[in-house]
Structures are given as structure tokens and as C-alpha cells.
Amino acid sequence: MKIKNIIGAALLLTVWVLPGRAQIGEQRQNFAVGFNGGINLNSVSFSPTVRQKNLMGINGGLTARYISEKYFSMICGAQVELNFSQHGWDEFYEDFPDLQYTRKMNYVEIPLLAHLAFGRDRGVQFFIHAGPQIGFFLSDTRTKNDAWESVTNATTEQHDKNVENKFDYGITGGAGLELRTKAGNFLVEGRYYYxxxxxxxxxxxxxxxxxxxxxxxxxxxxxxDLKK
Structure with missing residues (x-):
């Protein structure tokens, strides 16, 4: 079995088994819904290599979270999102600064995350998110200038090639801070998607x-919170 399949299966088990198995803790049934928004700093791992810099895209959608228990000082739960997300790459060649090629790729993404938090019920909490993520390709846009017509020693195979595998999957994880108030819960976080x-x-x-x-x-x- 490939190592990437082992990692994916392990993270999937983490999301759905860990929050529900430790019933010796303080049980909770906190269900919350809301929305999220932010940015992606994108790159693409190509082999052979394509030189590039980070491409900025938007990321946002709906969020649902279920907190199942507090085990000692750790709050355990699971979180799922339905997001619109832009990926892609922006090529950059130091030897040919006039070359411009950008590909923005639009996806619907569903992260399935384990939610582990530490802190008070009211106030600030530190949390960790980790789990698998799947995505479905929707469309893309390409920007290319005329300077490429005079270049022969740069990789261009990727320029006119359409997306061939529209189902995307990988692992994601990160950390952040949550402010829990009577008016709702406010989260700021950073993640990495691979x-x-x-x-x-x-x-x-x-x-x-x-x-x-x-x-x-x-x-x-x-x-x-819909249910506390």
C-alpha cells in the first residue's frame, strides 16, 4: 500500500474515531455552524520542476463543528467545511523577467478535521486542526503574455494542458486561536494543505x-452555537 494512502486512512480515523471514543471525559453536545473566509498562498509541486512564486487565491465557505467531550484539559471534537477555493501557480523566471504565466484553478473543497482545543469555555482557546481533505475541480483561468513566443529553453508543457484529474485529495492541518463569547465564537488560524x-x-x-x-x-x- 502506498504511503500516501496510509497517511490518508490514519487521518480519517483520527477525525471520526478520536472525538467519539473517549467517553470517560466530561461529555458535551455542542453543535455550532457558521462561515469562514481567507486566502491561499498557492504553489504546485511539478516534476520536472516549473519555477514559480506563490499565487494568492481566495478561500471561503460554510463551517459546522461538533464538540463531543472535554478530556482533562483537552476539548475534543470534529469539524467539516464546504469551501470555494482557488489554487494554481504563478511562473517566475529570473533569467526571463518579462515572461508571465498564471493559472488560477477553482475548486469546491471539503476538509474533514479533528478539532482539539485547550482553554476556558469562555475566553481564549488554542486549537489544532488536522485531517483529510477532498476537492472537486470546477474551472480555471490562464494568463499568458506574448513574450513566450521568443523563448525556447523554458518548460511550457503545462501551459495548454487541461486538468485531467478533477478529483483532488490530500491532508491539511494547522493551528489557531478561538475567542468564545456570548455573541459567538471567533477563530483565526493558519493551515497547510498538501x-x-x-x-x-x-x-x-x-x-x-x-x-x-x-x-x-x-x-x-x-x-x-445551535446546541450547547
């Missing part, structure tokens, strides 16, 4: 053996 899938075909006869997304995600979330 794709285990390739959006171009990667058989031996294909040009790219690796074409996978990576993103630093910074976002804010607002949640209000």
Missing part, C-alpha cells in the same frame, strides 16, 4: 510525474 493527488496524468508515458497542489491557508471563522 495534495496527495496529481491534476495531470502521471503514468510513465506522461510528461509530468508529479503535479500536486500545496497551499498555505490563512482564514477567519465565525461560529454560533
Amino acid at each position: 495534495a496527495l493527488s496529481d491534476f495531470y496524468k502521471s503514468t510513465k508515458k506522461d510528461y509530468f510525474s508529479r503535479s500536486a497542489h500545496g497551499a498555505i491557508v490563512v482564514k477567519m471563522t465565525y461560529l454560533f
Whole structure:
């Protein structure tokens, strides 16, 4: 079994088994919903390598969270999101500064996260999120200037190549702070997403053996309790 499948399975078990198994703690049934928004700082792992810099995209959508218990000082739960997210890459060549190529790729994404928090019920909590994430490709936009017509020693195979694998999956995780108030819960966090899938075909006869997304995600979330 490939190592990426082992990692994905382990994280999936973490999300759905850990929050519900430790029933010796202080049980809770806190269900909250809300919305989130932020930015992605994107890059793509290509093999052969394509030189690039981070591409900024938007990330936002709906959030639902269930807190099942408090085990000693650790609050355990699970969180799921339904997001619109922009990935892609922005090519940058120091030897050819006039070259411009940008690809923005739009996805619907569903992170399935274990939520582990430490702190008071009212006030500030520190939390950790980790788990698998799946995504579905929607569309893309490409920006390319005429300077490429005079260049022969830069990789261009990726420019006119359409997305071949529209299902994206990987692992994501991060940490942040939550302010819990009577008016709702306010979260600020940073994450990193590492794709285990390739959006171009990667058989031996294909040009790219690796074409996978990576993103630093910074976002804010607002949640209000439906059940405490």
C-alpha cells in the first residue's frame, strides 16, 4: 500500500474515531455552524520542476463543528467545511523577467478535521486542526503574455494542458486561536494543505510525474452555537 494512502486512512480515523471514543471525559453536545473566509498562498509541486512564486487565491465557505467531550484539559471534537477555493501557480523566471504565466484553478473543497482545543469555555482557546481533505475541480483561468513566443529553453508543457484529474485529495492541518463569547465564537488560524493527488496524468508515458497542489491557508471563522 502506498504511503500516501496510509497517511490518508490514519487521518480519517483520527477525525471520526478520536472525538467519539473517549467517553470517560466530561461529555458535551455542542453543535455550532457558521462561515469562514481567507486566502491561499498557492504553489504546485511539478516534476520536472516549473519555477514559480506563490499565487494568492481566495478561500471561503460554510463551517459546522461538533464538540463531543472535554478530556482533562483537552476539548475534543470534529469539524467539516464546504469551501470555494482557488489554487494554481504563478511562473517566475529570473533569467526571463518579462515572461508571465498564471493559472488560477477553482475548486469546491471539503476538509474533514479533528478539532482539539485547550482553554476556558469562555475566553481564549488554542486549537489544532488536522485531517483529510477532498476537492472537486470546477474551472480555471490562464494568463499568458506574448513574450513566450521568443523563448525556447523554458518548460511550457503545462501551459495548454487541461486538468485531467478533477478529483483532488490530500491532508491539511494547522493551528489557531478561538475567542468564545456570548455573541459567538471567533477563530483565526493558519493551515497547510498538501495534495496527495496529481491534476495531470502521471503514468510513465506522461510528461509530468508529479503535479500536486500545496497551499498555505490563512482564514477567519465565525461560529454560533445551535446546541450547547
